[in-house]
Amino acid sequence: MxxxxxxxxxxxxxxxxxxxxxxxxxxxxxxxxxxxxxxxxxxxxxxxxxxxxxxxxxxxxxxxxxxxxxxxxxxLGLRRTYRIVVIGAGRIGGALVQYPGFRQRGFNVSAIYDSDPKKVGSRWNGLLVRDVGHLEADLKREPGDIAIVVTPADAAQEVTDRLVHAGVKAILNFAPIQLTVPSDVVVKSVNMALELETLSFALANR
Amino acid sequence: MxxxxxxxxxxxxxxxxxxxxxxxxxxxxxxxxxxxxxxxxxxxxxxxxxxxxxxxxxxxxxxxxxxxxxxxxxxLGLRRTYRIVVIGAGRIGGALVQYPGFRQRGFNVSAIYDSDPKKVGSRWNGLLVRDVGHLEADLKREPGDIAIVVTPADAAQEVTDRLVHAGVKAILNFAPIQLTVPSDVVVKSVNMALELETLSFALANR
The missing domain is CATH 1.10.10.10 (Winged helix-like DNA-binding domain superfamily/Winged helix DNA-binding domain)
Structure with missing residues (x-):
C-alpha cells in the first residue's frame, strides 16, 4: 500500500x-x-x-x-477488537481507562499496571491495577495489541523496551519523551503541553 | 511570517x-x-x-x-504566560487541571466550569468548579487566552460559540466533533480514539 x-x-x-x-x-x-x-x-x-x-x-x-x-x-483496521494495556495508573491513566470512546471503537482496555505498591491491587473503573513486574508474564498469557504508556518520563523508555520485547507492536505514548523503538513498532505520541504550544505558536504568529 | x-x-x-x-x-x-x-x-x-x-x-x-x-x-510564544479556562469538569477535565506539564510552560489553568449543579462548587486541585452560566461575565472580568473544551459532543459547539463571542482566540477541543469557528480563532482537536485509530491503521496496513 x-x-x-x-x-x-x-x-x-x-x-x-x-x-x-x-x-x-x-x-x-x-x-x-x-x-x-x-x-x-x-x-x-x-x-x-x-x-x-x-x-x-x-x-x-x-x-x-x-x-x-x-x-x-x-x-482503519476497525473490523476487529484490540487488547489495550495501560502502563501507569496516574491521573491521565485513570481517565483513559474510563474513556467512553474507546470501547465503542473496539479498543478494550484489558489491564492497567503501576509500580507503586499503594496503587497495585486497587480498582480503576472495575479494572484491578496490576504490578508492572508481572507485565511480561501477563503478556505471554494474554498478548496486548496496543500499549498506552502514561508513566513519568524517566520510566517510559525502560517500560517501552519491555513492551517491545514482549511483542507489543503499537504504542500510544503520553510520557514527555521521544521513545526509541525498532522499525516494526509504531509509536504515536500525545503531549498535552505540546498541543497547547501549537496554540501559543498560532497566537504569537498571527 | x-x-x-x-x-x-x-x-x-x-x-x-x-x-x-x-x-x-x-x-x-x-x-x-x-x-x-x-x-x-x-x-x-x-x-x-x-x-x-x-x-x-x-x-x-x-x-x-x-x-x-x-x-x-x-x-513558540512562550515568553509570556497564558490564562487557560477548562470547560467540563469530567474525568479528562479533572486530569488536565492537574497536568504538571502545563504550569511549567506558562499555561496556567485559572478556571474550570461545568453545568452540573452536583459538580459546581466542588474543588479540583484547589480550583473551584464554576457554573458555566457565569462564563461570559467571568471572561469579561478576566479574559481567557486559551479554552480547553472537554464537554460532551452535543454541548461543545454551543459552548465554543459562547467562548468565541467572549473573545477567546484559541481552543483545544477534546469533544469528539469538528468545531466551527471564525477564521481568526484557532482550534486544535485531540481525540483519544482517533489517536488509537492511527495505530490500528498502522497495524492493519503493515
Whole structure:
C-alpha cells in the first residue's frame, strides 16, 4: 500500500464518524461536500483521500453511506477488537481507562499496571491495577495489541523496551519523551503541553 | 511570517525541551544530530526547521544552547504566560487541571466550569468548579487566552460559540466533533480514539 500521511488517516476517522451518524439517521447516500464539512476540509480533498483506496460512489449521486463506512472500517483496521494495556495508573491513566470512546471503537482496555505498591491491587473503573513486574508474564498469557504508556518520563523508555520485547507492536505514548523503538513498532505520541504550544505558536504568529 | 506546518511546530517544541535539558546539564553548544535524535528526525530536517526563523550557530560548532532555546521560546510564544479556562469538569477535565506539564510552560489553568449543579462548587486541585452560566461575565472580568473544551459532543459547539463571542482566540477541543469557528480563532482537536485509530491503521496496513 502507498504510504498514507497521518493527516489523511485522521480525516478518514472523521469521515467514518460522520457516516455512522448519517447511517443512524437513515441516510443512504452522502455528498463529498457533507463529508468535507465534517472533516474540516474541501470536497476535492475528500475525493482525493478516498481515491487512495479504490473507487467509491457514482458521479453526481454521492457516496453510498453503508458501503463507504464498511470500507473505511476495513482501511482503519476497525473490523476487529484490540487488547489495550495501560502502563501507569496516574491521573491521565485513570481517565483513559474510563474513556467512553474507546470501547465503542473496539479498543478494550484489558489491564492497567503501576509500580507503586499503594496503587497495585486497587480498582480503576472495575479494572484491578496490576504490578508492572508481572507485565511480561501477563503478556505471554494474554498478548496486548496496543500499549498506552502514561508513566513519568524517566520510566517510559525502560517500560517501552519491555513492551517491545514482549511483542507489543503499537504504542500510544503520553510520557514527555521521544521513545526509541525498532522499525516494526509504531509509536504515536500525545503531549498535552505540546498541543497547547501549537496554540501559543498560532497566537504569537498571527 | 511564512506558513509553518504543525509538524514543524511540534518538532520545535521537542527541540526546546531537549535544549532546556542540555542547558540544565551545563552544555553550551549542541549539534543538529543531537537535536535530530530528540525530535525523531534527521540533521538536515533540523537545519531546515531552524532556517525558517533566521540563522543560528556556526558551521561545525553546533548551535548555542541558551541562545537557541531563547529564540525557540520567542517563536513558540512562550515568553509570556497564558490564562487557560477548562470547560467540563469530567474525568479528562479533572486530569488536565492537574497536568504538571502545563504550569511549567506558562499555561496556567485559572478556571474550570461545568453545568452540573452536583459538580459546581466542588474543588479540583484547589480550583473551584464554576457554573458555566457565569462564563461570559467571568471572561469579561478576566479574559481567557486559551479554552480547553472537554464537554460532551452535543454541548461543545454551543459552548465554543459562547467562548468565541467572549473573545477567546484559541481552543483545544477534546469533544469528539469538528468545531466551527471564525477564521481568526484557532482550534486544535485531540481525540483519544482517533489517536488509537492511527495505530490500528498502522497495524492493519503493515
Amino acid at each position: 502507498r504510504k498514507i500521511a497521518e493527516s489523511t488517516v485522521r480525516r478518514l476517522s472523521l469521515y467514518l464518524r460522520f457516516l455512522e451518524h448519517s447511517q443512524g439517521q437513515g441516510h443512504t447516500t452522502i455528498s463529498s461536500a457533507d463529508l468535507a464539512r465534517r472533516g474540516g476540509t474541501t470536497s476535492a480533498q475528500v475525493r482525493k483521500d478516498l481515491s487512495f483506496f479504490g473507487s467509491f460512489g457514482k458521479r453526481g449521486l454521492g457516496y453510498p453511506v453503508g458501503e463507504l463506512a464498511a470500507r473505511l472500517r476495513d482501511i | 511564512r506558513k509553518i506546518a504543525e509538524s514543524t511546530v511540534r518538532r520545535l517544541s521537542l527541540y526546546l525541551r531537549f535544549l532546556e535539558h542540555s542547558q540544565g546539564q551545563g552544555h553550551t553548544t549542541i549539534s543538529s544530530a543531537d537535536l535530530a535524535r530528540r525530535g525523531g528526525t534527521t540533521s538536515a530536517q533540523v537545519r531546515k526547521d531552524l532556517s525558517f526563523f533566521g540563522s543560528f550557530g556556526k558551521r561545525g560548532l553546533g548551535y548555542p544552547v541558551g541562545e537557541l532555546a531563547a529564540r525557540l521560546r520567542d517563536i
